Amino acid sequence: MEPLRFIAEDGGRADRLPFSVDELVRGYRAMVRARFFDERAMTLQRQGRLGVYPPYKGQEAAQVGAALALAPDDWLVPSYRDTGAALAHGLPMSQAILYWRATPAGWRYPDDLRVLPFYIPIATQLLHAVGVASAGRFQDEDWVALTTIGDGGTSEGDFHEALNFAAVYSAPVVLLVENNGWAISVPTSKQMRNPRIADRAAGYGIPGVVVDGNDLTAVWHASREAVQRARDGEGPTLIEAVTYRMGPHTSSDDPNRYRSADSTAAWEARDPVARLRTALGAMEAWDDEREEAMVAELTEEWQAAVREADEAPEPEPQEIVEQVFETMTPDARTAWEVLRRG
Amino acid sequence: MVEAARSETEAGMRTMTMVQAIHDALDLALERDPQVLLFGEDVGMGGVFRVSDGLREAHGERRVFDTPLAEAGIVGYGIGLALAGMRPIAEIQFAGFLYPALDQILSHLGRYRHRTRGRFTVPMVIRAPYGGGVHTPEQHADSPEAILAHVPGVKVVIPSSPERAKGLLLAAIEDPDPVFFLESIKLYRSVKAEVPEGHYRLELGRARVVREGNAATLVAYGGMVEVCVKAAEVAAREGVELEVIDLETLTPFDAETVLASVEKTGRAVVVYEARKIGGFGAEVAARIAEDAIWSLQAPVLRVAGWDAPYPPFSAIEHHYRPDARRVLEAVRQVLAA
Numbered sequence: 032m033e034p035l036r037f038i039a040e041d042g043g044r045a046d047r048l049p050f051s052v053d054e055l056v057r058g059y060r061a062m063v064r065a066r067f068f069d070e071r072a073m074t075l076q077r078q079g080r081l082g083v084y085p086p087y088k089g090q091e092a093a094q095v096g097a098a099l100a101l102a103p104d105d106w107l108v109p110s111y112r113d114t115g116a117a118l119a120h121g122l123p124m125s126q127a128i129l130y131w132r133a134t135p136a137g138w139r140y141p142d143d144l145r146v147l148p149f150y151i152p153i154a155t156q157l158l159h160a161v162g163v164a165s166a167g168r169f170q171d172e173d174w175v176a177l178t179t180i181g182d183g184g185t186s187e188g189d190f191h192e193a194l195n196f197a198a199v200y201s202a203p204v205v206l207l208v209e210n211n212g213w214a215i216s217v218p219t220s221k222q223m224r225n226p227r228i229a230d231r232a233a234g235y236g237i238p239g240v241v242v243d244g245n246d247l248t249a250v251w252h253a254s255r256e257a258v259q260r261a262r263d264g265e266g267p268t269l270i271e272a273v274t275y276r277m278g279p280h281t282s283s284d285d286p287n288r289y290r291s292a293d294s295t296a297a298w299e300a301r302d303p304v305a306r307l308r309t310a311l312g313a314m315e316a317w318d319d320e321r322e323e324a325m326v327a328e329l330t331e332e333w334q335a336a337v338r339e340a341d342e343a344p345e346p347e348p349q350e351i352v353e354q355v356f357e358t359m360t361p362d363a364r365t366a367w368e369v370l371r372r373g
Numbered sequence: 374m375v376e377a378a379r380s381e382t383e384a385g386m387r388t389m390t391m392v393q394a395i396h397d398a399l400d401l402a403l404e405r406d407p408q409v410l411l412f413g414e415d416v417g418m419g420g421v422f423r424v425s426d427g428l429r430e431a432h433g434e435r436r437v438f439d440t441p442l443a444e445a446g447i448v449g450y451g452i453g454l455a456l457a458g459m460r461p462i463a464e465i466q467f468a469g470f471l472y473p474a475l476d477q478i479l480s481h482l483g484r485y486r487h488r489t490r491g492r493f494t495v496p497m498v499i500r501a502p503y504g505g506g507v508h509t510p511e512q513h514a515d516s517p518e519a520i521l522a523h524v525p526g527v528k529v530v531i532p533s534s535p536e537r538a539k540g541l542l543l544a545a546i547e548d549p550d551p552v553f554f555l556e557s558i559k560l561y562r563s564v565k566a567e568v569p570e571g572h573y574r575l576e577l578g579r580a581r582v583v584r585e586g587n588a589a590t591l592v593a594y595g596g597m598v599e600v601c602v603k604a605a606e607v608a609a610r611e612g613v614e615l616e617v618i619d620l621e622t623l624t625p626f627d628a629e630t631v632l633a634s635v636e637k638t639g640r641a642v643v644v645y646e647a648r649k650i651g652g653f654g655a656e657v658a659a660r661i662a663e664d665a666i667w668s669l670q671a672p673v674l675r676v677a678g679w680d681a682p683y684p685p686f687s688a689i690e691h692h693y694r695p696d697a698r699r700v701l702e703a704v705r706q707v708l709a710a
Binding site: 106108135136138139140142147148151152155157158159160161162163164165166167169170176188189192193195196199353354355356357360361362 | 408410435436440441443445446448449450451452453454455456457458459461473476477480481483486487488489490491492493494525526528549550578624625626627628629
């Protein structure tokens, strides 16, 4: 199975693009916004103004392309690396900063936002996504759930159980594997014998699609089709987006310990943002002037988000024992009093 | 003692086994709330203990259904359903089969309200038959309640009679947070009792005094309550009145009821069928030591499973599960102190 691709790796050639120019510009803006956030988040982390942060540089097309296929009522069930997808599905930048700053205010998302919090236990989120997807059918809602996972996560038992549940119940769920080549330090070749993750879909009797994960249009198109299939009652789809993690696993990781600079450099030439920028330029749909205006807007959005995050109240110690149960237990009540006294 | 939220019509009583009482509660819950779903392995045909007999026929195969044979899947799928508005009731065929789901339970089930600061909750019930005493095959007789009670954000309920089971299960299903509901296999069909018809709820998080006495306090739950009551009846023939407390809800733990009793009797024996070390009875004993040690006339003793797995050897397995004789031995020790 060759990965689906519309725009050549260097951005020079675009064939049979199933998107209007306006859509492409919208997609480009969303992708640049995701990168803008990620790069600045890493800087904030280095300044000690963010906790441990898992960057997604290089994977913006995979994350944003899939999220763009969702309607506002659809759900996103993301892994920890998917801040880019969450931003594209409506998570405000200030909220994302507060989340990675590990501030309680950042962990309660807006009530109308259908994004679940980032998942650290690998592959566990997939089962939740299948349940969320089915819950819509029980309530006569037509929502779809998109869930995301990395290549390493496909080794977990929950990956298998989720695909099987999704298939058996024909759940309206789209499962996106961002195959970025590395599970922290373990390359995909040591993670699995069959390197084509999408092939596994056949084992569950569901469609599997492999796309060039650095071509926004390929991910977006495959996701749009999968979302439509799910909404039409035709069940789940497994999408493998072949991409690359340009940065470290998290802000605490040093990838030079386990992979060569050469392998990373090879992927720089396939950068998803530059690729679409080149393609849009060739279509005369984008130029430096528009780029500058967009960057100015993003800078403003970012600065406002940081300000808002900085103004969030400092958490109080007693918040530790709040929101465990709807009604506080006697033991938690005692602890609450102790913590409040400080 | 059936208090709290009796249904609109005053109902009569009916004689039921524990299985029938639980079936009755599930039937009522499915009837009353369209968001309630019931699922698990073999649940559609009634389940291996026939608890859900006829419920698929009564409520439709959309709401009462079989799952693939995968416990992490059952729990994880249920969490997702609950996050998006449903009231899932998952059956795990035996509590000893729960272990594949521990990641979902430890990492997510009890954490969701906390990590989303109340935005998302998981109003889910996980039912599982537990415990020994009926010569089940290996791994079918485990009592993993202490593992579950150690998980923040989940409630653990273990009923000791048909009447309590029905009211507690209805309360668990209507609770806004996740609840484990462990059902003693030994009690499933061995006990018949009068159970109120119709809907009623019993409060979670409350222990109850099953039998009053002044000589010593026996603390138990689930299948061990009848063992303690039997021991108390034997002791009463010798003029020794034992107080028996049924915890019913392990977490949130009702320390108040236990402490009040120990302050009165000055002696306590905690009885549970799981392995003694690290069992929930250790928490009970520790709490008594922390808050009532000045009332104690004797060390707090525990009667529990030995330091070994529950034995799959049917001819000798009855030596593992505490019985009235072992409870009375411990009682004699605390009375002699």
